[in-house]
Amino acid sequence: MIQARGVSRRYGAHVALHETDFDLASGELVALVGPNGAGKSTLLSVLAGALEPSTGSVERRVSTGWAPQRPALYSRLTPRENVELFARLARAPVVGVDLPERPAAELSVGQRQRLNLALAFLGDPRVLLLDEPTAALDDDRRAALWQQVAALCTDGGAVVFATQLHEETERADRVVQLHGGHVE
């Protein structure tokens, strides 16, 4: 579903991700693990097309959804307005969100993360790229998220997620360890 060949990412002199190959097959649930600064978020951003690789190329054969580690949304718009805007930009159906009708800047961290995830699910993508998706979520929301992830994989989709939590890696079919920008 996604094939990356020789992708790397450099910020000036600093290499955040050394040349890496990555393949994602249908039905796979892949966990990216590693210490802070290992290159997990960079790899996810490159796979999502949010960041251009310094070298190499990424082939995405299906639609992808992306939830960055720090929510990427308009803080002066309400959750509904954020969803409407991104849905219209993506020509995807507008879905309802169960969040307070006030500017995103005034939401709690957990509520912002829920909005962040809601934007990733817009348009029912076949592949989800989630960067520490359960951070700041309460137990019920975490359970609901993993249910959605499992359903997608069962349905032939695929999910790649970055995590710092050992128990979350146990859900994965495959664990990719990163360290210092290298896949180990």
Added chain:
Amino acid sequence: MRRAALLLRKDLRVLRRSPLLLAVLVSYPLLIALLLALVAGYANAKPRVAFVDDDNLPETVEIGGRTFHVERTIRRVSDDVVLVPLDRDEAERQLRNGKVVAIVRVPAGFVAQLKAMQRSPRLELETTRGLLASRVTQQMQALVYSLNRELQDAFIAANLHYVDLLLHGGTGTFLGRRFDVLGLERAESRVSDPEVREFIEVAQLALDQTDDALEATANPIELETVSAAGRTWALSAQVQAHALALVTTFLAAVLAAAALAAERDERVLQRLARGLASLGEVLASKVSLAALVAAVLGLGVAVAFGVAVEAAGVQGGEPWSRVPALVPALLLAGAVAGAFGALVATLAREARSATLVAVLVVLPMVFLGIVPREAAPAAGWVSDALPFAHEVRLFDTLLYDVDPWRTALVEAGWLLAIGVALFAAARALMRRLTA
């Protein structure tokens, strides 16, 4: 463009929710315009000129039979400068440190030469080098002209007295010597030669015309000044055009810079870069936002000016029929300034520094645009490559020229070219924002 329009709608919604920001964006350039007006007003203030009297001018001087109160006469004719009596050394010192912009010196022997009426006495003017020198020289020339006007009446009266002596005879004085003159009238009765008598008659006729001839020679052209109810400076065409350009440039540049930098601050650009909107569409939405807001607020400023002009009953009134023509001009000016602001945003690290840099860059651009080309040609050349001066000329011609279209097309062409260059540069640098 559908996606650019969606982003534009979002930006307008955000702007509507930021009334304080909007108020600052409108009031700040108006405040700058007001300060500039005050500075320009100060530039029209009377310069201080040292007055050095090396001749020890008497309180009064009698010339051609008329008495002049020297100080009062000089003060009356020196409306455009403030004359400060100083001794020579103090005047030189104040000229060096800029407290006075010139020294006008009355050299020794001035009054004696004036009273002798043989040679024109000289006043000496010493100015600094710089922008004010030519202005002060002009004002001092005006002062000497006015003094001459006062004196010439006395000189003409004195000359006519001699003509009268020639015609009718009598006793006169010249260079302190008394003399008796027979006069043509009395001479005619004592002469029998017909040719001489004829000459005397012709001479009498000619000398009878001397009065008018002397007046006409002294003043070949007279300037008659009539006070009319013209526009006050504050409501003049220039101020209106500058205020519009200032509001447009400032508002559009800062708004576009802040809006684009905010996209990066909120990390949304990377989400958009995933095929939701191209960088060009994001840039176009910011430029459109700047153009739209500049047009609406610029039009508001123009209408406010018009209302003030009408309320004050200013002669000429507001050219209301031309106000609609401002709309495309304001849109164009706003778009160009918006492209400039977007370029600034691509170079800044985040929204606050982008806004600050935009303000810091726009201010000198505005100042460059108001420096008179005659005063500093280099400033004019630099200004030609920037939007502000073209905006001023565009608004000025659209509002007040009888046939504005040629100038408007030229200035709009300039703005378009500058805008395209700025947009292209901003587009090329946009990748920095997603890196």
